[in-house]
Amino acid sequence: MIDAECEAALCGLIAERLGIALQPHQLGRLHACCAEAFERFAVEDCGELCARLRSAPADDPVLAYLVRGVTVCESHFFRDARQMALLERELLPALIARRRAAGNLTLRLWSAGCSEGQELYTLLLLLHRLLPDAPAWNLHLLGTDINVNALHHAMEGCYREWSMRGVDEALRAAAFERLGEGVGARWRLRRERFPAQLRFQYLNLAEADYPSVFTGTIGQDLILCRNVFIYFERPTVRAILERFARALADDGALIVGACDHVPDGVPGLRLVAGEEAFHFRRDAAAAPPEAPPATLAGLPYVSPLVPPPPPSAPPAKASDTLGTLLREAHALAGEGRLEEAEAAARRAVAHDDMAPDGHFLLALVALERDQPRIAEGALRRVLLLDREHALGHYQLGVLRHQQGRAAAAAQALQRAREIIARRDPAAAVGEYGDGMTYGHLAELVSHQLELFDE
Template sequence: MCPQRGLKRLRHPELPTTTQRFITPQGSGVVVLKEGMGSMGWEGSPGNLSQVSRKIAAYLGLNFPPERETDLLRGLRRAAADLQFPDLQKFLHHLLTQPLQPREIHTLATHLTIGETYFMRDPGTMLVLREIILPRLLQEREAQQRRTLRIWSAGCASGEEPYSIAILVKKLVPDIPAWDIFILGTDVNPAALEKAQRGQYTRWSFRQTPPWVIQHYFRESEGGLMEILPEIRRMVTFRLLNLVTDTYPDVRSGTAGLDIILCRNVLMYFTEEARRKILHRFYHCLIEGGWLIVSPGEAHLLWETPFQARRYPEAILYQKPAEREATGLLAVNSRASGEITPSVPPAGIKSPSGASSGKPSGTPVLPRSPGRNGKTSPASPLRNRRHPTIEDAYQKALRHYQRGEYREVIGLLENALNAGDAPRGEAFCEGKVFHLLARTHANMGDLPSAQAWCQKAIQAESLNGEHYYLLGLIHQEREDFPAAMGALRRALFLQPDLIMARVALARIHLHQGRHAAAEREIRQAMHRLEDIPADQEVPASDGLTAGELKCFLEALSAPVNHTR
């Protein structure tokens, strides 16, 4: 060790390029390892760091090119300390040899993501939202007698962005209780979300914020912090969500049928592959005509996507076109990025109502395979080849569903169901096929079809509470609250431990001002969660762990406690 603490000195006449970025020359052939390298173990460390970077990209989508290796090391060192590893070298070895557990992923997210934000960030975008986009949406919904508004702030950090949106909506909608307004804030950093749920901020979060925001929507609290008013806090739902590994859109998590998605200063930190997949999913999260808002510095990331740029003097926003407009765009884009491709309904598919879509039913369904001379001939199963079953189609459709490829899901399942002579498979159950079709249609915003398929699932499996739970969510989306509550209660009658049905009931009670009933459902849900380990997934929750759901319920109960 050299006299300077924490630094190792090496003498080497010629260091390779991959090594030079980890050292600082000191003259006379002496080099000093840069901060964070002293405890890593020198041999092989550049390669190890590159492997760790790739693993982090797989779990979190974050991109750490060579010029950001100092940031990566700093974050890894802090994560190692939080997770109680004795040194960075042992933590790196663990990362390279073991699958990451939820707690480790959350800790890495806490120290590797950048949560820099403030209220009313990017005034031009906020002006377009306040003066053009939101007023038009509200007027259209009022004319349609459908008072709903659904907005998602993806990568919301400590909550300044979704609260800013809630303030704009509150300013434009004087009768908030008469509307079904859902504003979702998600992030992969649990520490940031805890701060967001508290709703308390230092003056730094208001460094470019108009004075009227602070005057009308905040109050001073202990320690000189500014606390957002409860009426604004109640408008926002926060949830832990990983944009790379979690499933969305999904009606159960509130990420389907959205009017607006804001994802600003987030995509720039992801790998190119992760960005393509996220944008593909965002596209399907939005209704036709829905809006995606990114930061000005991320605009080039949408050049080869089906989103249409809408230019205003103050900002550029991106809109999902109507389906008839999107077909050509998707076809062009599929050659560029390979992510979003056009699809047409399979031949002869019948919807639950009996209507046929696509080509006439007489069109051949089997693919044509090359003959001996290279020409195509009708395909026939090989002698020893197992005939695909509906269970096979279901498993394949499930993989498409997890990637957000909903048209492929519908095509596979409806085509398999229409092939009346197809074998079912040993584990086949029609109910789960109908359930998946219902969820797929719901995520695409086609609620009537979703409801029809859900009813078919119930007919196939009348004692499965999860079918009634999904039906309740669909009724809730259609603002038929009595029917939603009836379906959710039926779900709980069949499966008393179906915690998510209680959560859905609590949200309906809160929406309709029945705070005592909401508190009762929240309390019972919390009681059921005590029997589930914190890192175990809650059934029917779309990947939400028991610990994450507890945090959500605590935030949900805040307005209940406030009314006491």
């Protein structure tokens, strides 16, 4: 048992370390989780637990266990029939029609607080239901969460019957494979039947890590963040919504939980009330506030080939300096103007082929534009020019994991960790790390290794 003083101390630490504000109805889960942690990790008392959490690194097993305990992973496919109807009958068809008319067959969807992936996979299934020519489209689906254990389950894509209660028999037969029999049976989504660029990564919505080209959170056509705001105080909710507004494309939409508290007057968001469900639109007339520093959570990067020669990149002006070109490429990428960002990055590379930052920005933009070979070559060039480029090793590790090369992924991440250990934790990673410190990057590397090791 934990007393009131211990409870208050733990709640304060959870808010400090994770940005999560536990509500009275969630305290029972906290008590149960702590009781289990005392036994599981041989913690003597609440004082020892608080001391450990106060100084624990990002990959400390006790901290990870606490995150699992206080965040709810219950979800299911096609959750909330009214919102699903809004998506399938209005928002997604209209979005698809606009993109098709513009000749731009690219869609970006983000499930923020994705839990074990049911919501993101629901979006995948809806898109393939609405797109008879789905293989011709570039579908980018991103799922993020703070619970690494939930992300691991999402990557597996296997679910018990309770998560499947919104899936009819016809869809089960077409999209899922049954594994086992009886109460222990699980259903595996046949992802190979639904082509898309789909990834899951760690991201804490309470931190200013987005929107950013590094996290893959720019230019989103649709963001779903449902039943997540229960974990945050109202000022934090407003800050999250402001970042979502910046993350949306000009015609992008945001859907939150039907019962989520949403403050009025969030810059850059306009409420659209429907007969059965509401959503928000990016309000181009109300410019969102200036973006805060963003950081480099796990965008998947690819490994090394030599990049092809720049395809008729506009030449740099005589007045351009390398710094000017890099800042232009970085700013354009942050706004989701990827073609222009690539052109600026190529001009920077042409200006100084020996500068790692130009190649690194080119790799980031190329990945967002579905140009993996260009990205591979650019990333290889980064590490050839600077063997101590921590971000390059980190991103290469994430890529190798996505390629199924677990040992190589761990090797690259360990190399990043070794480099970071020699740096000042409070120092900025680099001019184009958007304010990220080596201390924060160390946490991201730890979370990624933890995700790989699950």
